[in-house]
Each structure stands twice: as structure tokens, then as C-alpha cells.
Amino acid sequence: MExxxxxxxxxxxxxxxxxRIHFAVSDDGYNFIGLNSGKPVILQTKxxxxxxxxxxxxxxxxxxxxxxxxxxxxxxxSSNNSMVVWDSDDxxxxxxxxxIDFSLFPETKNADRVWAPQIIYDKNRGEYxxxxxxxxxxxxxxxxxxxxxxxxxxHLTTPPEVLFRPKSGMCAIDADIIEHEGKYFLFQADGxxxxxxxxxxxxxxxxxxxxxxxxxxxxxTALEGNCIYRILGTDKLVMIADQxxxxxxxxxxxxxxxxxxxxxxxxFSLNHLRPRHGSVVAISEDEYFALIDAYGIEK
Numbered sequence: 001m002e003x004x005x006x007x008x009x010x011x012x013x014x015x016x017x018x019x020r021i022h023f024a025v026s027d028d029g030y031n032f033i034g035l036n037s038g039k040p041v042i043l044q045t046k047x048x049x050x051x052x053x054x055x056x057x058x059x060x061x062x063x064x065x066x067x068x069x070x071x072x073x074x075x076x077x078s079s080n081n082s083m084v085v086w087d088s089d090d091x092x093x094x095x096x097x098x099x100i101d102f103s104l105f106p107e108t109k110n111a112d113r114v115w116a117p118q119i120i121y122d123k124n125r126g127e128y129x130x131x132x133x134x135x136x137x138x139x140x141x142x143x144x145x146x147x148x149x150x151x152x153x154x155h156l157t158t159p160p161e162v163l164f165r166p167k168s169g170m171c172a173i174d175a176d177i178i179e180h181e182g183k184y185f186l187f188q189a190d191g192x193x194x195x196x197x198x199x200x201x202x203x204x205x206x207x208x209x210x211x212x213x214x215x216x217x218x219x220x221t222a223l224e225g226n227c228i229y230r231i232l233g234t235d236k237l238v239m240i241a242d243q244x245x246x247x248x249x250x251x252x253x254x255x256x257x258x259x260x261x262x263x264x265x266x267x268f269s270l271n272h273l274r275p276r277h278g279s280v281v282a283i284s285e286d287e288y289f290a291l292i293d294a295y296g297i298e299k
Contacts, residue, residue, distance in 0.1 A: 001062070003232055003282035007091065007291065008032050008270075009056040009066060010278025014073045019050035021066060023295065024273055025288055029231045029238055029280075030251070031269040034298030035291060038273075044084060047099045048072045051084050053116040053174070053225065053277040059128070060121055064088045064281075065153050067117045067130075070099060081111040083132065085153050091287055092294045098154055102134075107160045108146075110138040116174045116225070116277065119153070120184075122204045127151055129204045131163050133173040143171040145188060147205060164199060164208050168192040174224050174277065177204060178237075178257070184208075185257045187216065187239070189224040196226045196241060198257065216254075218262050221246040225277030228257075232282060238263070240270065242277050249275055273298075 006026040012018040020040035024032040035041065044051050051068035058064055065087055071080040081103045086094040102108040113135035122129050127149045134146035147163035148156045164186055166172050171191035178185055183200050186208055190197040196217035199208040216239075217223050225242035231253075238253045239260065248271045251263040283291075 001284050004285050005283050005288035006032075006229070006232075006280050007056060007283050007287075008273075008275070008278055008280050009054045010273070010275040011052050011054060011068075012274045012276060016050050016072055016074060018276075019052055019072065020044070021051065021054050021068070022273070022275075022278075023291065024270075024275075024298075025283075025291055027288070029229070030263070030267060032273065034273050035295035036298070037296065038298045041295060042066070042086060042094050044070075044097065046097055047082055047084050048075075048080065055116075055118045055279045056281045057119045057279075058281055064091055065119065066094065067119060067153065069115045069117065071115070078112040078135070078137075081108070081114050083114060083117045087153070091283070091291055100154065100156075102160065105156070105160055108134065108136060110136045112137050113143055115143075118176060118279070120177050120179075120204050122149070124203065125149065127157060128153065130156070131175055131177065133175065134160070141165065142169065142191070143173060145172055145175045145186070149205075163206060164188065164210075166190060166192065166197075167210055174226055176226050176228055178228050179204075180237075180257050185228075187226050187228060189222075189226065189241075190215075194222040196223050196239070216258065216260050217241065217250075218252050218260050219243065219250045221250075223250060227277075227279050229280040229282070240278075240280070242275075 021042040047070040050072040054068040070082040115133035117132040131147040223241035
């Protein structure tokens with residue numbers, strides 16, 4: 001299957017009515033059009049019935065999954081211990097809604113932050129690595145990146161454990177991992193530097209090497225909710241991130257994942273969607289038009 005288009009999956013704010021799954025599409029990776037008249041495409045029925053930080057992923061069997069933070073932010077930033085997951089064959093009908101409750105595991109029984117889950121396929125293990133931002137109330141670790149393995153996006157095959165902790169010992173949130181030229185680059189919102197920083201490993205589960213000079217964000221304000229994806233048919237990769245203090249999305253691009261340049265504000269179109277932390281997946285032309293036929297384009 002040839003991928004030529006893009007799907008952006010996101011939420012829009014901190015009110016319960018905004019903590020919902022939204023879709024937008026693009027034919028160039030820079031300019032996105034909202035679907036479903038700007039209304040949610042999925043309404044959560046389990047857990048907190050509110051979700052944030054949705055990650056959309058195509059697995060090795062060509063099945064799509066959305067995994068998101070199961071959280072109602074009005075309950076507070078230290079109020080959740082779960083993720084919510086959906087599956088789809090076609091990006092339109094979403095089924096098998098389920099909750100992964102980390103209070104059920106000994107290592108995370110006192111979790112109060114389970115945020116921004118993502119998935120990457122580990123080809124050496126033949127399993128999927130689930131990784132997320134995590135905090136327990138009963139240890140001395142800050143809010144950092146944890147991981148576990150799964151085969152079905154429901155049951156874990158390994159116990160939850162730390163994946164990455166900055167050398168500073170401070171928080172690291174919103175990890176996003178991409179494979180590039182045989183290495184795995186992990187980008188995260190660094191609490192000490194208030195910037196997007198990177199580390200690198202030979203395997204998805206590390207260990208990750210953290211260079212002393214590892215800041216990659218070129219914005220003049222703090223960023224979080226970073227997502228990196230390839231511009232199809234080119235050597236460019238684009239990173240989008242949430243300017244959570246200033247408001248709106250920031251875009252920068254690279255060819256080597258270390259040196260980035262800003263994409264001018266008139267060089268991309270996202271902010272009309274009012275997006276918060278989201279993710280992008282490559283899709284085919286047929287999938288692109290099927291989404292438009294099913295949901296319609298936002299006017």
C-alpha cells in the first residue's frame with residue numbers, strides 16, 4: 001500500500017467537552033483540514049469518559065489503534081492511572097474500547113499520572129512497545145517516561161518499568177520515538193530546559209544516550225506534546241508541538257533529527273483547528289477520501 005496523505009488525531013482543550021478525539025487530514029503534511037465539522041469522531045464511554053493526547057497508530061497487520069490518556073483534567077493533573085484504547089479496520093468505525101488500568105500492576109499500583117501513551121513496533125522482539133509519561137506517589141522519581149511490551153494493546157507481556165530519566169533527575173514528558181537510519185530517537189519535553197530534547201538508542205527499549213547539548217526545539221517559548229513524522233517522498237521530517245503557554249502549534253523541520261529549522265507561520269495550517277497534543281499517521285489516498293466521505297470537511 002502506498003501512503004501519500006496524512007491523518008492528524010488530536011483533542012482541543014481542558015473542558016470535558018474538549019477532551020475528545022478529533023480528526024483532520026492533509027495531502028502535504030503541512031496544511032490540515034478538519035473533519036466532521038470540527039466535532040469529535042469518537043465519544044468515550046468507559047473510564048473517565050474524557051481523554052487527552054491521542055496517538056493513532058497502524059500496526060503490522062494494517063489495523064489502526066488509538067491510545068490516549070484516560071483523564072478528566074478538571075479532576076486535577078495528578079488524578080489518573082489509566083489509558084483508553086480503540087481499534088479500527090478503516091479509521092471510521094472504532095471498536096473494542098477498553099481501559100488499561102495501571103493500578104492493577106504492582107510496579108504502578110500508586111500511579112497518579114499516566115499520560116501521553118504511544119506505541120512503536122519492536123521488530124527484534126516481534127512485539128509492540130507501549131511507552132508513556134508516568135508518576136507514582138510512592139517513589140522518589142519525578143514524572144518521567146516508562147514502558148512495557150504488549151501484543152494486543154490490552155495485556156502487558158512485561159512489567160511496567162522506567163524507559164528514560166533525564167540526567168538532571170527532573171521531569172520528562174510526552175515522549176515520541178522514531179526510527180531513523182538504524183537508531184531510535186526519543187524526543188521529550190524536558191522539565192529543566194523547558195524545551196524539546198532528544199536522546200538516542202540502538203533499540204526501542206534503550207538504553208538511551210542523552211547528549212549534553214540535546215535541545216532541538218527552535219521556538220522562543222516552551223513546548224510540549226511533540227510529534228515527529230516524515231514528509232512522504234522527501235528526506236524531510238516535521239515536528240509539531242503545542243505552545244502550551246503562548247497558545248497554538250509550532251512546526252519545525254529537519255533532515256537529520258538533530259538540526260531543525262522553523263517552518264514559518266504562513267508555511268503550515270493547523271491552528272485554525274485549535275489543536276492540543278496530537279499525532280500524525282501516514283495514510284493512503286483511498287483512506288484519505290474514505291475519511292472525507294464519512295465525515296465531511298470542516299467548513
